[in-house]
Amino acid sequence: MAIAVDDPYVRFCTAVRDLCGLNLLQYRRGQMERRIRTFADRxxxxxxxxxxxxxxxxxxxxxxxxxxxxxxxSQLWRNPEQWDVLGREIVPELAQAGKINAWSAGCSYGAEAYTLAAVCHGNAPKARISVVGWDIDRRMVHRARVGWFSDADARSAPRDELARWFARADGGWQADERLRATCRFEVHDLLTETPSGPAFDLVLCRNTVIYFTEDVRDALHARLAAHLRPGGFLLVGATERVADAPGCGLVPVRPFVYRKA
Ligand SMILES: C[S@@+](CC[C@H](N)C(=O)[O-])C[C@H]1O[C@@H](n2cnc3c(N)ncnc32)[C@H](O)[C@@H]1O
Known part of the structure; x- marks a missing residue:
């Protein structure tokens, strides 16, 4: 115990947990410590x-x-340029089928799923929208079901959209009933489980694969693509790519958007 307390890595992680609640000691030390040290060096x-x-x-x-x-x-409207493309180009196209069945794979505490629900309803008012969020972290899934977000979570959200879909509550933002009825959240491991329902029209997997090895990441992208219907779309994080898009049956249409062939 005394050795752990004297360990600068343990002290660093404990202080970070006190600062922001994130317990880095829960993650594999080798990779995590290297990453932190590289960040500090920079x-x-x-x-x-x-x-x-x-x-x-x-x-x-x-x-x-x-x-x-x-x-x-996570954040509401994280990477606003992605939501812009989604709202202007992808959602209207998908809405022509009358429904959008979407999957937020690695949804954390739900900011992505609720943003997606708002963008879909706003740009496809007549379509039937459903969004399922998966995350391995049970605490995050519980939070997602509540649908409450802090001001910090909302810092990138367009003010008019925020006011349209969220109500001011307890010093933060509560997703309205329509968004909450659209979203459901489940605890699942993306690496070992696959959805059982019909193929999705839209899959978002953003900022989730960065902790995985390249092989694991590529295998996950292939599985996500397998759960898309032909003509459906996969969105990855703003700085992410699908390494072998053709091998997954995907055609890149934007740096972060792929269409299932
Ligand atoms: C950085 S958050 C990304 C949240 C959201 N997609 C976004 O871009 O704002 C990554 C999420 O992936 C989840 N995650 C990591 N490994 C997972 C796995 N094997 N199965 C399901 N979720 C996983 C984490 O628990 C975390 O909530």
Whole structure:
């Protein structure tokens, strides 16, 4: 125990948990520690405890750090340019079939799924919309079912859309009944389980594969593609790519958007 407390990595992780609630000690140390040290080095900090001081005093640095490292970080309308493409181009096309059946694969606490529901309803008002969110983290799925988001979660959300789909509640934002009726959330492991229902029209898997090895990531992308109907779309994170799109039966239509052939 005494050894652990003296361990700078343990001290760093404990302090990060106190700062923002994320317990990095729950993740595989080798890969996680390397990643943290690389991040610290890039900021000119060559030891973890001086990097910790930076995180304590620089909110933007803490945000960037969490975005890069974590597992549950999310936001409403995260990467607004992706939602713009989705709302203007993809949703109207999908809506021609009268329904949009979507999967948020790695949904965290639901920000992506509720944003998706809002963007679908807003751009396809007559279509039947359903969104299922999967996450391995039971705590996040519980939070997602509540549908409440902080001001920080809403920082990228267009103000008019936020006011249209969310009500001010308890110092944050509560998803309205229509969004909540559209979304459901389930605890599942994307690496070992597959959905049993009909093929999806739209799958979002953003910022979830970064913790996986390349082989695991590529196998997951192939499985996600297998659960899309022909003509359906897969969206990945803004900085992510499907390594072998043709092998997955996918055609890139934007850097982060793929259509099932
Ligand atoms: C960084 S969040 C991304 C949330 C959202 N997609 C977004 O882009 O804002 C990644 C999520 O993937 C989940 N995740 C990681 N491995 C998973 C797995 N094997 N099965 C299901 N979810 C997983 C994590 O629990 C986490 O909530």
């Amino acid at each position: 900021r000119g900090k060559n030891d973890l405890l001086s990097y910790l001081e930076l995180l304590k005093t620089d909110e933007q640095e803490l945000d960037d750090f969490l975005d890069r490292l974590t597992i549950n970080v």
